[in-house]
Amino acid sequence: MSDERIESQWWFNEKTHAVEQGPQSPQRDRIGPFETREEAANALQRIQANNEKWDEEA
Numbered sequence: 578m579s580d581e582r583i584e585s586q587w588w589f590n591e592k593t594h595a596v597e598q599g600p601q602s603p604q605r606d607r608i609g610p611f612e613t614r615e616e617a618a619n620a621l622q623r624i625q626a627n628n629e630k631w632d633e634e635a
Contacts, residue, residue, distance in 0.1 A: 586610035589620035 584599040588609035592602070596617045600607065608624070611617040 583610070586612065587614050587617035589617045591621075 586599070586609065588597045588600060588602070588607040588611070589595075590597055590602045590606050591608055592606040596614055597607070598614070608620045609617055611620070616623075
């Protein structure tokens with residue numbers, strides 16, 4: 578992935594619960610990348626929904 582593309586993507590910082598454009602925080606604290614700010618802001622809800630779906634399939 579090119580540096581330009583990485584800088585234009587969005588991450589959710591799990592430690593601070595902040596949405597960041599570009600990799601601003603340490604990798605261990607970030608979830609992503611996401612294409613939009615909204616997707617990054619909803620990262621925890623998406624993870625929870627995926628976990629519930631996978632639990633139902635198990």
